[in-house]
Amino acid sequence: MPPLTRDDLRLALERGHRPRQDWALGVEYEQFVTDPQGRAVEYSSQPGVAQLLHQFADWTGWERKLDGEHILGLKAKDGRMLTLEPAAQLEFGSSPARSLGQLAIEIDEYMQLLARAEREFGVRFVTLGSHPTARPEELERIPKQRYDVLEPYLRGKGGLGWWMMKTTCGVQINFDHSDEADAMRKLRTVFRLAPVFNAMFANSALKAGEFSGYASWRGHIWTETDATRCGFVESLMREDASFEDYIEWVLDLEMLFIERDGQQFDLRGRSFREHLARGEATMEDWELHLSTPFP
Secondary structure, three states: OOOOOHHHHHHHHHOOEOOHHHOOEEEEEEEEEEOOOOOEOOOOOOOOHHHHHHHHHHHHOOEEEEEOOEEEEEEOOOOOEEEEOOOOOEEEEOOOEOOHHHHHHHHHHHHHHHHHHHHHHOOEEEOOOEOOOOOHHHOOOOOOOOHHHHHHHHHHOOOOHHHHHHHEOOEEEEEOEOOHHHHHHHHHHHHHHHHHHHHHOOOEOEEOOEEOOOOEHHHHHHHOOOOOOEOOOHHHOOOOOOHHHHHHHHHOOEOOEEEEOOEEEEOOOOEHHHHHHOOOOOHHHHHHHHOOOEO
């Protein structure tokens, strides 16, 4: 297999371009699963989140997504998904929607599914930015391979990354872009609006059952998760910032792991630039690495 080239690195970003007439929106919507008193319902509890996923599969007909013997999500034929965050926070992913009306219909159907689960299992689905009662060390981690690397990596940063993984929820909105200029303009816009959105949608004053001192404890957590791969990236905020600037930034970030034949290999301590220089990098490695920064 020939080594990756600079054109290959760009291609991974350019594949996201879509003509304006084909643009769609996507929503990723996360909730904590708790009992009526706000205590965590964990992955392996009885009833637990794993059991809920199996029940949702029976109710919806969606395909079960497994990691070994463990159920970690569901996928519908139209692209809708249910996945889990590290401490079994439940995440609904919409299909690529052509209108807000379509998104509203999908979210309403999802809320009906949650309401049925609340009636039949006595659980609650809580839409807060931070867990209302629990600290990260009190929460079971789901049995997903990548978290065997991600959790010790974030804990080693000495900040609040462990809190981010296990005690936060959020809503992400996905936008299409038509070309490089459009993609970078939208990235700059998000940087500028991030403080505004953080203030508008602050709903995480609680930290493990107590007031944190922040209107958005979740927002504060993200400022102390990993300064190398989160937050505002000055080189990407310039008006002339390009894909080349994005690639340069990502190349120097520490890698987490790669996948070979279904197994994950820990590559912490190595930047992707170093991995590339060794001649070992594949396009799959690059695309996986692109999924790990959170600017």
